[in-house]
Amino acid sequence: xxxxxxxxxxxTIQGEGALxxxxxxxxxxxxxxxxxLWCDTMxxxxxxxxxxxxxxxxxxxxxxxxxxxxGKPLMISLSGGNPAIQDLKPLIDLGHEQSYKFALExxxxxxxxxxxDLDVLTLSPKPxxxxxxxxxxxxDKCLSMAGNNPAITIKIVIMDEKDYAYAxxxxxxxxxxxxxxxxxxxxxxxxxxxxxxVDKIIKDKWFNVRVLPQLxxxxxxxxxxx
Ligand code: SF4
Numbered sequence: 001x002x003x004x005x006x007x008x009x010x011x012t013i014q015g016e017g018a019l020x021x022x023x024x025x026x027x028x029x030x031x032x033x034x035x036x037l038w039c040d041t042m043x044x045x046x047x048x049x050x051x052x053x054x055x056x057x058x059x060x061x062x063x064x065x066x067x068x069x070x071g072k073p074l075m076i077s078l079s080g081g082n083p084a085i086q087d088l089k090p091l092i093d094l095g096h097e098q099s100y101k102f103a104l105e106x107x108x109x110x111x112x113x114x115x116x117d118l119d120v121l122t123l124s125p126k127p128x129x130x131x132x133x134x135x136x137x138x139x140d141k142c143l144s145m146a147g148n149n150p151a152i153t154i155k156i157v158i159m160d161e162k163d164y165a166y167a168x169x170x171x172x173x174x175x176x177x178x179x180x181x182x183x184x185x186x187x188x189x190x191x192x193x194x195x196x197x198v199d200k201i202i203k204d205k206w207f208n209v210r211v212l213p214q215l216x217x218x219x220x221x222x223x224x225x226x
Contacts, residue, residue, distance in 0.1 A: 010025035015214050024076065026076075030044050073100045074101070076100055093117070106122075109135065171206070178210070180209070180212055
């Protein structure tokens with residue numbers, strides 16, 4: 001079965017979350033069940049870009065990854081859109097046979113049994129400023145589908161006080177997973193947003209959280225495919 005692909009690019013470095021700075025090839029699938037107000041990958045979300053999405057088989061995608069990486073195994077970042085919409089198991093199986101690893105990021109709105117085949121799962125529930133609402137029962141299902149196999153982290157974009165409260169609530173629900181906060185890069189100055197967030201967590205003595213900006217935005221702005 002074909003997978004709708006928005007873009008495949010790299011190797012570059014992962015710009016956010018637990019794998020920040022790590023060399024990776026990005027596989028961005030097309031389509032998302034959310035419409036976050038500050039989404040920075042609308043070209044992989046909005047159906048008006050659908051004609052840019054290419055249906056590719058797992059073999060074709062993996063061939064392209066091997067081409068880009070020169071056949072040298074590395075971490076493959078499965079992103080979107082929401083990559084959980086489509087069946088990525090055949091691609092993961094192919095890559096694993098050749099010693100590639102897979103990290104997937106999703107908002108946790110669709111649970112798939114192949115999450116347990118991943119090496120890294122980043123769940124990125126969307127806070128109030130996104131305009132979306134989290135269904136925690138589906139989020140829990142994502143966690144149970146993943147089981148103990150992938151390294152699981154939670155990452156939350158923060159734009160304002162309400163988002164911060166949402167993030168803290170998420171942390172109290174899931175205290176055993178590493179949690180990353182990322183200032184929203186839409187609206188305001190990134191440095192100021194970052195400093196505001198650092199100030200908040202220090203004042204609250206929230207010491208087991210990590211605050212990170214989007215490194216690729218600092219390096220390349222909103223340029224695509226880097
Ligand atoms: S879930 Fe992610 S890809 Fe989908 S609309 Fe929100 S920010 Fe964009």
